Amino acid sequence: MDVLEALCAESGLVAVVGAGGKKTTLYTLAERAAREGHRSVVTATVRIPIFDSAVERVAITEEPLETLERSERWPVGVVPEREREDRYLGYDPSVIDELAAADTAGPILVKADGARTRDLKAPDEHEPQLPRTVETVVPIASVQVVGAPLTADLVHRPERVAAITGRELGAPIRATDVARVLASDRGGLSAVPEDATVVALLNKVDDSDDRAVGTEIASDLLDRTDRVSHVVLARMIDDDPIVDVVHAGNGVL
Structure with a gap:
């Protein structure tokens, strides 16, 4: 199956949350959409590492819609400010809502939380920063976290994961x-609007053992909630x- 179809990211406002491959997912979706002739956009509502090499160009602008209207090559990145050498800041979610309302004729792909390169996370109270009109939310986790200890080495905010799962740290x-975690309103479903489509992504499936683990997670997740498509x-x-x-x-x- 095509990755855009699988993740319901062919068009509309798509937010990626969680841990274990958010940035790679955003850039892959943007490139595939552009390859198919869509005006794909990468942006964020939180800090995002410098991603100029993943798109045709990144515009630092307080008027992202004007930038997109003038763009001729895709995918395009839009951000409001460069915070420091290695990262940009993100827009207020309301700005992304305005972009979506303008219909950019392609997917608007949004990084909506951070995970500090870990493989699993549970969000803090202020996360995720989802636009109100988000159409698809993709919570991500890496299958390779299974079997590892519940510590900060691979888990962002392990104490919050422990609270959801009932497991002890370590x-x-x-x-x-x-x-x-993915099925919890304090985890992968945190702040997700009722009318949004939710597609969970289990990443880093490198071999048959990972595939078996991923299938086990997926079956359990779908048994726990009907919010995940x-x-x-x-x-x-x-x-x-x-x-x-x-x-x-x-x-x-």
Whole structure:
């Protein structure tokens, strides 16, 4: 299955949250959309590392819509300010809502929280920073966190993950723990509008063992909530990143 179709990111306002591949996912979706002739946009409502090499250009602007209207090459990145040498700031979510209302004729891809390069996270009270009109939310986790200890080495805010899962800090992370986090209103579903489509992404599926772990997480997750449309297993650094798509009651496609 095409990655844009699998993640419901062919158009509209798409926000990526969680840990384990947000930036790679954003850039992959933007490139694929542009390749198919869509005016794809990468932006953020939080800090985002410098990503000039992942798009045709990045515009630092307080008027992102005007920038997009003048653009001729895609994908385009828009940000309000360069905070320091290695990262940009993000817009207030209301600015992204205005972009979406203007209909840029392609997906607006938004980094809506941070994870400090970890593989699993639970958000703080102020996260995620989702635009009000977001259409698709993609909560991400890496399958490779399963079996690792619940510590800050691979988990962002491990104490919050512990609170959701009931596990002690330092305990081995289980597949069911990842599913609990992604299914929780204090985890992957935090602040997600009721009318938004939710597609969970399990990333870093590098081999058959990872695939089995991902399938276990996906089945558990879909049993826990009907808010998740389906679960995508992927290796987002690949040219053909989709490994499997799991739907409730229908198994793996």
